[in-house]
Amino acid sequence: MASRINFIEQSYSALAEKVDRIVRARARGHIHTTVPCCAITGAVRRAIVLEATDEGKAYVFFDDQPIEDRAKPLAILLHGEDSVPADTEDLEPASAAVMAMAERMRSGREHFHILNPVCLVNPHPGRWTVLFEDAERGPIESVSDERPLADIRLVERLIYAQTAAARIDSEG
Numbered sequence: 001m002a003s004r005i006n007f008i009e010q011s012y013s014a015l016a017e018k019v020d021r022i023v024r025a026r027a028r029g030h031i032h033t034t035v036p037c038c039a040i041t042g043a044v045r046r047a048i049v050l051e052a053t054d055e056g057k058a059y060v061f062f063d064d065q066p067i068e069d070r071a072k073p074l075a076i077l078l079h080g081e082d083s084v085p086a087d088t089e090d091l092e093p094a095s096a097a098v099m100a101m102a103e104r105m106r107s108g109r110e111h112f113h114i115l116n117p118v119c120l121v122n123p124h125p126g127r128w129t130v131l132f133e134d135a136e137r138g139p140i141e142s143v144s145d146e147r148p149l150a151d152i153r154l155v156e157r158l159i160y161a162q163t164a165a166a167r168i169d170s171e172g
Helices: 012-024 068-079 096-106 149-171
Strands: 007-009 030-034 046-052 057-063 110-115 128-134 138-144
Touching: 012 046, 012 057, 012 068, 030 068, 046 068, 068 149, 096 110, 096 128, 096 138, 096 149, 110 149, 128 149
Parallel strands: 007 057
Antiparallel strands: 030 046, 046 057, 110 128, 128 138
16 A cells, blocks of 8 residues: 555644534544554654545644544544444454454554545545555455444554553553
């Protein structure tokens, strides 16, 4: 996956304001969180990427620190609370492909992306793609025509749980 996005760099507060405007206008947009050297940005810094679908623009906030705690409320606003489960909530089983990817992530192999049908970096436009960037195996995908909510919820939990675990490790 090579990024086809031309980014407009923003401060975090400007990015959050842009998300708020998209939500209030009932426009379409979505968030990506990226780690250093992720295929979406190619940058050595972490990022929150906001694709403002109806504007045809992509905004980015870069930081050297973990960004998931700041991305989570933006993701909930744009993707809906049903996409990001509470830490204690029971989850429906994800697909076998995404469960295998999740095991790779839990063992520290790399990171996930959920690419909706209109995402600028989705290699399968018009379809949902769960993409796992795997350091050893390369990109692994699960592609579907319908929104894979159980897969999305597992991925979102892993993304945000990873940050909480890193924060606990750094504080302990």
